[in-house]
Amino acid sequence: MYRIALKMLVEDKAKYIGMILSLSFSAVILTQQAAIFIGLMKRTYGNITDTPQADIWVMDPNVKYIDDITPLRDTDLFRVRSVPGVEWAVPFFKGTIRARQPETGKFQTCVYIGVDSATFIGAPHTMLEGRVEDLRQPDAIIVNVVGAQDKLAYDQGPGEPKIPLQVGDVIELNYRRAKVVGICDVIRSFQSNPVIYTTYTQAIANTPFEERLLSFILVKSDGRMSAHGLCEKITRETGFSAYTKEEFKSKTIDYYMRYTGIPINFGIAVLLGLLVGAAIAGQIFYNFTTDNLKYSALFSIMGASRGLLARMTLLQATWLGIIGWGIGSGASALLGYLARNSELSYNLPWWLFLGIGLTMMLICYGASLISIRRIFNIELATIFKQ
Amino acid sequence: MNQITIIGKNIAKNFKEGDTVVQALKNINLEVQQKEMIMLMGPSGSGKTTLLSIIGGILNQDSGECLVLDKPINSLPNAEKTKFRGGNIGFMFQYFNLVPTLTSIENTAIPLILNGVQRDEAFKKAEELLAEMGLDRQRYQVPSNLSGGEQQRVAIARACIHKPKIILCDEPTSFLDRERGKKIMELMKKIQEENSCTIIVVTHDPRILGFADRILEIEDGELKVKEHEDAAEKLLKS
Numbered sequence: 001m002y003r004i005a006l007k008m009l010v011e012d013k014a015k016y017i018g019m020i021l022s023l024s025f026s027a028v029i030l031t032q033q034a035a036i037f038i039g040l041m042k043r044t045y046g047n048i049t050d051t052p053q054a055d056i057w058v059m060d061p062n063v064k065y066i067d068d069i070t071p072l073r074d075t076d077l078f079r080v081r082s083v084p085g086v087e088w089a090v091p092f093f094k095g096t097i098r099a100r101q102p103e104t105g106k107f108q109t110c111v112y113i114g115v116d117s118a119t120f121i122g123a124p125h126t127m128l129e130g131r132v133e134d135l136r137q138p139d140a141i142i143v144n145v146v147g148a149q150d151k152l153a154y155d156q157g158p159g160e161p162k163i164p165l166q167v168g169d170v171i172e173l174n175y176r177r178a179k180v181v182g183i184c185d186v187i188r189s190f191q192s193n194p195v196i197y198t199t200y201t202q203a204i205a206n207t208p209f210e211e212r213l214l215s216f217i218l219v220k221s222d223g224r225m226s227a228h229g230l231c232e233k234i235t236r237e238t239g240f241s242a243y244t245k246e247e248f249k250s251k252t253i254d255y256y257m258r259y260t261g262i263p264i265n266f267g268i269a270v271l272l273g274l275l276v277g278a279a280i281a282g283q284i285f286y287n288f289t290t291d292n293l294k295y296s297a298l299f300s301i302m303g304a305s306r307g308l309l310a311r312m313t314l315l316q317a318t319w320l321g322i323i324g325w326g327i328g329s330g331a332s333a334l335l336g337y338l339a340r341n342s343e344l345s346y347n348l349p350w351w352l353f354l355g356i357g358l359t360m361m362l363i364c365y366g367a368s369l370i371s372i373r374r375i376f377n378i379e380l381a382t383i384f385k386q
Numbered sequence: 387m388n389q390i391t392i393i394g395k396n397i398a399k400n401f402k403e404g405d406t407v408v409q410a411l412k413n414i415n416l417e418v419q420q421k422e423m424i425m426l427m428g429p430s431g432s433g434k435t436t437l438l439s440i441i442g443g444i445l446n447q448d449s450g451e452c453l454v455l456d457k458p459i460n461s462l463p464n465a466e467k468t469k470f471r472g473g474n475i476g477f478m479f480q481y482f483n484l485v486p487t488l489t490s491i492e493n494t495a496i497p498l499i500l501n502g503v504q505r506d507e508a509f510k511k512a513e514e515l516l517a518e519m520g521l522d523r524q525r526y527q528v529p530s531n532l533s534g535g536e537q538q539r540v541a542i543a544r545a546c547i548h549k550p551k552i553i554l555c556d557e558p559t560s561f562l563d564r565e566r567g568k569k570i571m572e573l574m575k576k577i578q579e580e581n582s583c584t585i586i587v588v589t590h591d592p593r594i595l596g597f598a599d600r601i602l603e604i605e606d607g608e609l610k611v612k613e614h615e616d617a618a619e620k621l622l623k624s
Contacts, residue, residue: 001499004485004492011487011528295485301444303472303500305465380444381436383483 001304005312006319008292015291019284019320020327023360026277027328031348031356032335033273037266038352039345044256045249046187047094047113051122054218055227058089058234058242065255066248067190069094071212072240079238080217085230087222090116093203094215099152099196100172108151110194112173114203121218123197129167130182135199141173142182147194173206192343274359282367285320289313289371296375297383310372317368318361325360329353391552391584392418392441396450399436399607410436412607413450420551423578423585425595428604434588435556437604441586442554443471455551472500476545476583480557482537484529490516490540491525497548515543519573535566542570546577553577555587559594571597 010016042049047066048057058080060070080089093114098107115122115135123132128145135142143152143165152171153162165171169180173196186195198206204213219242221230231242243251257263289296296309304312336346397414400407410433418424426434439445440452443459452460455474462470476497484493491512498508516525519539529537538558545553555574559567571594578585587594595601603610 001496003505004488004496004499007492008485008487294483298483298485299496299500300468301442301471301477302497303468305468308500381439383444383479 001299001308001312002315005315008295009288009316009319012288015284015288019281019288020323022280022284023277023320023324023364024327024331026273026281026363027325027356027360028331028335029273029277030270030359031329031332031352032346033266033269034352034356035332035336035346035348036344037262037270038349039347040190040262040266041253041256042347043188043190043345045252046189047111048245048249048252050124050186051092051218052125052245053121053220054090054092054245055221056219056231056234056242056244057248058217058219058238058240059215061239061241063241065252066094068255069215071210072214072217073212074214076214076238076240077217080219080234080240083230083234083237085222085225085233087220088119088121089217089219090119090121091200091214092116092122092216092218093200093207093213095203095207096193097173097196097206099178099194100175101152101154102170102172104155106155108194110147110152110173110196111189112203112206113195113197114200115197116218117199117201124184124186126185128183128185132182134181135197135202137179137181139177139179139202140181140198141171141178141202142184142197143180144186144188144195145183146188146192147196148180148183150194151192152194174208176206178206188343188345274363277360278363278366281320281324281363282370285317285364285367286371286374288316289368290374293375293378294383297378297380300378301380301383306376309375313368313372313375314365317364321357321361321364324364325357328360329356389420390417391420391422391455392416392586393453394437394441394450395452397437397440397447397452398449399433399440399445399447409607411440411447411604414604414607414609416602416609418584418586420584421578421582423575423587423597423599425598425601426586426588426604427590427595427601430590432604433607434604438554438556438586438588441552442475442477443467472497473548474551476548476550476553478538478541478545478553478555478558480560482529482541484537484540484544486529489526489528490521490532490543493529493540494543494547497544497550501548503548512543512547515547516540519543534561535570538562538566538570539573542573542577546581546583549581549583551583553583553585555585555589557589557591558587559589559591564593567591567593 045066060072062070077089077091095112097110097112099110100107120132124142134140148165152165155162165180167180171178189195207213221227227244231244234242333348336348339346394414394416397411399411401410414437428434440447441454446460451458457470459467491509494512494516495508498511499505513525521536521539524532524536559570562570574585575597
């Protein structure tokens with residue numbers, strides 16, 4: 001009877017296509033809103049992701065998230081290095097800087113990152129052009145590809161294509177010469193500003209003098225204790241805050257969740273997608289079962305138990321849910337693929353697919369439960385009148 | 387001697403329509419024997435279909451008793467009643483009620499599948515039965531591609547494929563012309579004889595009364611005892 005149930009579903013082509021499309025549509029709405037939200041959140045902690053060598057980030061206790069920088073003293077680096085369990089600790093500068101295109105005189109605010117001059121820990125690990133080691137050259141900088149191709153590109157004027165910043169080009173950072181020695185690929189910054197890498201020494205030199213300039217200390221554990229345990233030890237012995245990569249990511253996301261309207265806006269969009277999807281798909285599936293109510297009565301008259309009728313309906317709901325989810329997920333993935341080079345933040349982790357799949361199944365099962373209730377309450381005798 | 391397959395004792399059924407109570411059946415008493423074809427006649431709203439529904443176990447009587455194959459069908463637990471009905475009773479409906487998205491074979495095989503027969507075997511039997519009924523070429527057609535007579539033959543095949551002891555028919559010829567109606571009834575008669583089953587036919591159609599072993603009339607919910615000795619004679623008179 002299960003094959004018959006599926007055939008009844010699939011062969012009613014107009015309704016079937018309608019249900020599949022509506023479910024796919026709601027899957028797309030849910031997936032793309034959630035994917036953009038996740039992508040956006042990932043951008044907030046892009047620097048942490050792009051610095052995989054460090055187990056631990058050490059910072060001033062007042063720091064709330066990665067862009068909220070309260071600098072440390074350079075000497076604080078040695079205090080951290082002296083904590084037992086620390087294999088190495090290196091300085092990491094993060095700030096903003098104004099870049100100027102010499103030809104056009106155009107200014108652009110950029111994310112400015114200074115990595116340890118000796119080890120290059122914190123430097124980009126995906127180089128499209130040039131080498132990280134080229135940062136040893138005087139005034140050397142590495143620019144992220146998105147910034148090089150857009151905001152730092154040479155603007156020829158209206159209607160003319162921009163000429164991307166290339167290796168060998170020179171720009172100005174705080175009115176000081178900076179030579180592009182490499183183009184890298186890193187996660188876009190939250191504001192999509194260009195990301196410029198240089199050495200820690202160079203970064204300090206290009207930044208107006210302050211007593212404290214060290215943004216973070218990147219630490220590697222020697223493996224004798226857990227990263228979390230080492231964080232606690234560093235905090236205990238130095239008074240600084242120390243977080244594992246994952247903890248610092250969570251702290252950054254928490255900040256954005258708590259102090260910006262982003263989650264509310266996206267939450268509303270996702271909720272609306274859920275409601276619209278559930279309403280459309282639920283209504284169509286309910287109509288389908290209602291239209292087939294007399295056949296459910298017929299099967300019952302011919303000996304189909306209530307359990308069998310319920311299972312047939314659930315099977316139809318499962319089928320619809322899986323197909324709708326599959327098509328919707330495919331369309332969402334395609335959307336992500338098409339948007340891969342755009343500014344759209346779009347991230348589709350496996351657990352999002354799974355979550356959306358479960359949500360789709362919940363929508364279908366919810367609708368089917370209402371339908372099953374209707375099937376159970378049908379007056380069998382009405383079959384003689386239909 | 388034939389067994390008695392259906393016994394109705396003081397069967398009564400009321401329906402509520404707003405504030406008024408309509409007595410659909412009033413103290414119906416009847417006995418139907420095995421291998422008997424009964425025609426149940428009466429004007430619209432007289433209670434024929436209600437009685438058929440009670441015998442078929444798809445409507446409960448308010449009072450009285452209905453024994454089908456010695457079982458108080460409407461007192462059985464729901465699951466047991468459904469199983470009993472599926473195994474022992476076949477149904478034919480005025481509007482055929484074939485599932486529009488299924489082929490003739492699939493529609494016909496449903497009662498067998500519901501009685502636990504494997505799908506392939508059920509389809510094979512359905513194919514054979516449809517061939518016997520002259521529907522060999524229509525076996526893969528959906529109902530919308532069949533004529534009224536062909537649809538009714540598929541409905542008959544579905545009603546009898548699992549060889550039920552009782553077949554209940556509601557106006558089986560009302561949408562068929564004289565010739566097709568006659569053929570349908572001949573088919574029913576053949577099935578009755580081959581399967582030794584009891585058939586109760588609710589009908590308004592005087593053309594088919596000649597096939598009845600007995601004719602019962604219901605009027606205003608009461609069974610008028612007009613058990614015609616010679617149904618064919620009644621047919622001729624009408």
